[in-house]
Amino acid sequence: MGRNTRKRRTPLATKIVAGAAALAVGGGGLVWANFYASAHEDHGGHNRTRSAGAQVATIDCPDVGQKIRDVPDRARGEVDGELATMDSQITNAYQRLATTRRAQAGDSQFVQNSILGPLKDRRKAIIDRIQLEINRAGGKADDNLDELAGCQGRPADQQNGGGQNGGGQNDGGQDDGQNGDGQNGDGQNGDGQNQDDNGNGVAGPVADDFVDINDVQPNSRNSRNGLAANGDGGSTGTFATDCGVNENNLFNSDNLIAAPGVDNGAHHTHDYVGNQDNDAFSSDEDLANADTSCQNQGDKSTYYWPVLRLQDGTQEFDANDQGGGAEGNIGKILKPAQAELKFVGSQQGDVVAMPKFLRIITGDAKSFTNGDANANTSWSCSGFEDRQVTDKYPLCPEGSQVLRTTNFQSCWDGQNIDSANHRDHMAFVQEDGSCPEGFQAIPQLQVRLAYDIPTPTVENGQVQNPYAVDSFPEQLHKPITDHNDFINVMDEDLMNEVVDCINRGEDCQ
Template sequence: MRRRYPRRLSPATTSTTTRLALVAVVLAASGVLTATFVSGGGRGTADAATSLSAFVAIERVRPNVARPPLDPKASTGRFTVDCGTNRTGKFSPDNPVAQPGVKNGAEHVHDFVGNLAITANSSDADLAASGTTCENGDRSSYFWPVVRIDRSVRSGGGDVRAALAATSGTVTCPAVRDRLPAVPVPARAAVDRRLAELDRLEAAADRRILGTRGVDVRLNNDVLQWLRVRRAATLTGLGDTIRAAGGQAPAGLVSLTDCDVSYDGIHASLHTTDTAAASAATPQVSCPSVRDRLPGVPRQALAEVDRALAELDRQVSEANQRLVTSRGEGGAGFVENAVLGPLRARRTAVLDRIAIAIGRDGPRPQGLDALARCSVDQGKGQPATPPASSASPLPEPQGPNLELPHNTGRILRPEAVVIEYRGNPVSKVVPMPRFLRELTGDAKPTSRGPANARAIWTCSGFGDRLSDKYPICPAGRQVQRVQDFPGCWDGRNTDSANHRDHVAFADRATGACPRGFTAIPQLRITVSYDIPRGVQLSGRYALDSFPEENHNPFSDHNDFVNVNSTRTMQRIAACLNSGRNCR
């Protein structure tokens, strides 16, 4: 189970002058970047490690971007969306695509643009009703790990590797109980048995992982695949059980199939002194779970209870959006008076409706009114209510820099974010379906293997080359992350058990989609940063990452949920197919 780990204070760090001098000596002596530093994150803590071997002068990267020849049927247009650079300050350690239902599951902070309400628990209906930062009304969610600049760097670095070698991983799975529709009376016992089976499967997988210290990629993949197959079967059976009893088909269960191996236990070796929290990433509303407190619901009340449960979800989503758009407003009582008070009143009314609906044809549930009061998690350590996952809570982002264990330093704001949909070099594209989920790259190439990781780093003016290392750019050029998403779709699914199999990348050489897949608008997100050249040379900018990745630039990734309207997506496809540039 996951635990919270305090931080340990460290000795003073070396000066900037000494750092730059050491870099010059290393470069002059060897011609390569080999010195290793441990970052203090600007707080005197041995949290972040940056190795200069993870940096490369972009001029030394050979051109490697393939541009397939264009077929006469090619869709050559380009559709650009302006969603800003996250000036609203929506940051979160949630990953709603790769880890739905797991609070703080990323263990690092993401920049979010577009959808304002999204959290790890957002339903499709919640996303569709949200506000957005995009100028054209696009409610899609686009998010990626933040980049930080460390104020201080000093020699060392073996502590992270040593801590990882002594750490056993733990298995964490998305919660299912609070994502279900109303459960009919005849299905209640069978559903409970299947939920208990999910718990047993996770515990069995966890025991296998706990038997090994350090990272064993083969074991991790074997265990997760074993667990994925069995969870998929159990979730399918769970849905079938509810439907057979007259209930609503559960939505999005496939997204809850995949589990993960976490190495957050590494923090126990690295951090021994607690640090006071000053502020959270974007605060979120935490409300008591309702679905798992309900008895079996009589058939006559199923539709009404389902509508009420969806309304409760929508209320929380609207409150979370209010927290984003009202940051800095009001005094000490603003959140209570403007967000939590009205939310409590609305929840009380809906909970009363649920009790009445069930009580007409069965025993009326007692005590639901106690579930009306919610809290706002202000990043003081523990969530206001237990997270919707089977694991104990991870630390909240802390302090003015929204720091997490091992991910410290000042967040660097992007200078520009370009979101564009592109065509296919050999065929026309069809509109992507609404609520399609996609990810690119892999946040865990160390613990899961590099098969899905992608080289994304470059400098402005060097678009013909991408690196799996942090680039050192010529003076006046920006550091860039160019992240291409899969541009082929299986034609049926908006997600898959591993969040990858329903989409695919086109062939790099030919541009053709794999057999059985159809070309859709391919999303490309380019994030640009103005980073002082001295910071680049001294290895003081780094990506937020999982602890075992140790800021590995090859662990960069990006996630996307398509919440464009059907009409807008049709307009995007038409633009690409006609070869135009559109906004």
Template sequence: MRQRHKVNGTRRKALFGVAGLVLGGGGLVAINVGANASDSSEPSAGGVVCPGVEDRLGDVPQPASAEVQRNLELMKRDMEAADTRLSSEQGVSSRTVLDPLRSKRAAILERIEIAVERAGAERPKDLQSLATCTAAGTGAATKTPGGNGQQSPQQPPATGTPQPSGGPAPEDFVDITRAQPNVQPVRNGGAASKGAFRTRCGVNKAGRFNSDNVIVAPGVSNGAHHTHDYVGAVGVDAFTDDDALAASRTTCTNGDRSTYYWPVLRDRDGVQESDADKQGGGAEGNTGKILTPVRVSLEFIGNPNSKVTAMPRFLRIITGDAKANANGGANANARFTCTGFENKVELRDKYPVCPQGSKLMRVSKFQNCWDGKNTDSANHRSHVAFADQRGVCPAGFRPIPQLVQRVTYNGLAGSTAFAIDSFPESLHKPITDHGDFINAMPKKLMKKAVKCINSGRRCG
């Protein structure tokens, strides 16, 4: 009989005691995440009951143990938060609490599976069947999408505003006409590189989407747990390598084979997308119709302090942080604005409510300094950096062209029923917006871009 974890809203005990026991030379770790067996108290009226996970994990490889432990602790916190809400909020329905919890657990269990598999062990079987929790007295839980052949739930109809339980919250939106101007003009020095090079790659009208992340999780399907929009190189997914990029077809008009990708934006106002019950989509809390931008601007600009040098081919850059709300915001770099306000207001942790006649715009400004050696790094960040306000790079770094990406959407004036895709635990917060770029420009094209930028011209 499967062990089940019980959370009591008034008497909480430690649910996950994680202990590592190295098993003789094989690099395996036995992880015990059992519930407190001596706790015989029954859950409160709002108590949340979730399936135990430890009996399905078996021996976890040593390289995966830290990641597995971190994810198990995250499940614990999610379960406690759900129990607190169900126990303390008057009138809240169990489905409002349990559906988002199920989505979060499904994503976390998937990450555990990936961690174990990447460490060289067999992927744990049927973990997705453990995603569904129940509330005391409510009977059967909502079925887990895609788990053990169980049926997917019907999505609740949208109401014109996002569902608070899965985010974003009403306070994540602000009327941009009431926001204080905060965009400062660039002050160029005498040696500044004042030019710009634009590459035109379209707006992904063909609908080439996937929930992979070739930079952070190469070789792992659904590594992003949210859906990405792509322009540039055609057919990029988790298994695309440098050779594939170099030989790829491209949507760019100048032969640029770089890949540019970012989380999709969805209209959550009552319209379902075809991925409503799929990984990266509705199964992980990303619901609604995927919106195609009306314009994607990809512009490489110079440095206010000096000339720029060429980026190396296959340089990888991530700007922003998909988990910024959980990570303290250290790497956050989201910028939202509306057309007509681009040079006045950029919102970093709010979605703008645009006035009639204005379009929503997402702005991503990528790192503009490079360490001169590496095209990637273990954390995918330390090989690149941002210059300071004067344009000075950190010691050991050199200035490179800065990619400024602007993605513009029509039809959202006055709306608060949209959100970017996110990890389930990130709740679609605007601060989690991010962009990814792999430079695969042919060397001649990069040389042309650098010459254009350093000479002060606008090209492309």
């Protein structure tokens, strides 16, 4: 497969080194050992019971970007660059965690002294720079951001359900996690082999990340995020845009919204449909002048999401690259068999036009450590659409496709095309379908991706040939980290057509 070959430019404000150098093993990139799994597992006919605290699987850091509010426009580029550097620091710390298991087994304070302590110092220095940049630009930086410098290690089966509060702000919690109980020769022998890595040598997914779709209760998923935004009492029309399934093989590990000007800002690979000039260095002018894969040439919007991969041993084009195999994203990239992009209306009334270059991020690429407050993707199987899950990958019966559905925020603040944390300018509808005070309804983007994926097998607590969403390395390929991104680059005539169609109650394309 190909990739986006647009010439990379060095950002003026911040020069980011794209992650640590890969730790080569054989012909591939870094081997990301899975030093975790469920607390009760059966391996090779014998059962091992381990305390959840005995396996420090990943690095859990408070998400500084989500806490930043008052950032003047002229400081946003610098702040976004600093935040991207923090992401690289976490990636590097996770790499060190995954490759020092023998040292951890011999020293109960190794993780704290050699990984978490230095990481806190580096994060503190960046937070200080962020505060200085905000204040210099005329803003008022939060004096409490320093409290977010410390990180902790925690096991993979302990999801952070409440964001970064309480124990999530400390640096400790390592003593019983590094006492040798889970870091001994039983799978932690330092030779690169591990019984819990599914034979793939990467951190996730594991058997507990999957669920048989037949075991999911119908209509059990919380639909607070507006899964049915259009209703009989409001604007009931729809507008569909066909932009293909990335037939042009446009891939990169950038994130133009969250990390503009930063090479490999996402640390995972994205599929792109629509606009064909998507990378971290694309300006609004670049987007406006680009080609589009959409059938309606008036739609130059960019739609992108992390790729799914089948961990079947395939050496993909990025097997040795940052964002790919060098950061634990391995296996065959799976293109959707179908990508449905549809805009719908509001339960409570008419919608208004989106501003050009409006940016929306939905879901949270760091939900495993941040908590599920912003998690939004729904996983299901064709023929079982009434059974939806957010924190599991579905095991679908033969002939059924894996479905991946995301419904975006549909309330806009009426002023801004972006915000400092890339969220505050948008909101979900409230329980009655109305927008919060100060927000107005815009067409809601709904993305439905269908995949033909051979069903993984789960036996004796192991999953064979799993599929997984690309993720930040420390997020362990958890399904709850799935997310979706959109930049509106429709021309004015087409956007007005979308709004008129939806408000008239028609189905258009």
